Amino acid sequence: MSELKLQKMDENRWLIPAAGGMRVPGMVYSSERLMKEMGRDESPKQVANVAHLPGILKYSLAMPDMHWGYGFPIGGVAAFDLNDGVISPGGVGYDINCGCRLVATKLRVEDIRGRMEEIVTALYRDIPSGVGSRGPLKLSLSEEKKVLHDGSRWAVKAGFGTASDLDTTEDGGRMEGGDPDLVSQRALERGREQLGTLGSGNHFLEIEVVDEIFDEAIAAAFGLQKDQVAVMIHSGSRGLGYQVCDDYLARLVKLIPKLGFPLPDRQLACAFLDSREGKEYFAAMACAANYAWANRQVLMHWTREVFERTLRRSPADLGMRLVYDVCHNIAKFETLPLGGKQVKVCVHRKGATRSFPPGHPSLPDIYRTSGQPVLIPGDMGTGSYVLAGTEKAFQETFGSTCHGAGRVMSRSQAMKAGRGRSIRREMSDRGVIVMAAGRGTLSEEMPEAYKNIHEVVNVCHEAGISRKVARLKALGCIKG
């Protein structure tokens, strides 16, 4: 195996020329420093591996937060031709439709100063979190199937939130084509009692304050202003999505010999988009995506209730409005510019966020001129960014940008580095009240385990694949 050669194209892009069985070149959006920091991380190799898949279009892409993942790198984006392309569970990830939503409030930071312990404790009590956690909802099988088919729409109909929440959710919180009958009994069982639970690892619910505005006009369109309090929720499809991924991987790995082309890595197990297996994976994945949207919708509803009760304020007074909800682990059919034409393709975004430009028909009217809100969670001590989608992303990166800070340390490395330390204390010294269900979670998630979110976001901004709008600072956080 020859060493992978990356050619620096400009300050923010690195080309992996097509070599060997690569059908297209790779393109990595990153800075000199972030590239160096990746050290022995093999994700550039994974970018090259993805380029071997049939029907891949233009480039195998990676975002600046990229790091090693199952088959595809996390931070990877790849689009496939509908006729001769493939769909791959490894290109979506185990946490199908892991994503973020940002809820703006009418509160200003001085309204909650001194009350963070109280609010965080109340959230921690009311929002089930941690590995294997179950919620108070126990869905009947038929009700769960409705969740899988209707996503956030089910949640709103069941009384969790309002119809306007759907307007500011990517795809309206519902992916077409979900077929609950293609989700295994085991996945259904795991999902029954987990709707409305946060999960663990990097999932969180965070109270943040708008710290800096970079683009006044777009921030105003998003309803954000300096010193305003907001809530960021980061969660996914829980055990159900994991099980869907696991089930279909097991099935597709067995079929690798029948694919008719060599795979550089068995973890790239995939199926042609027009095959039975490909269609069935998509239909099951769509169910998990819908479950994740319903999950975040329920989590947000309970968050609103906790704020109302804890702060003794009316919903109108709190004005907790969903700014937007984005998914960052998904494969979707989208119409995107390619070779001067608009072409329907299957885009895999694994640890990458949609970044659609101003004027795109999928955006609600209020964001027509600003572009899509793009939500980027940072590490728990630092906070988050709000970006806006751009035409350049639409043209260059299949309408995609980064999804977060991205790990620099493995979980086990981070655990080791956290030995003998109180991360909770370190966080509170930095002004962030944290509560976590798992013993090791805070170590695994400590800020130094992640890349510098400012640098990741700056690469995306400089490269033009999203624009900086606002930065939010964490005040309080619950984790699994």
Added chain:
DNA sequence: ATGTGC
């Protein structure tokens, strides 16, 4: 990410 691992 995950009823965390052979």
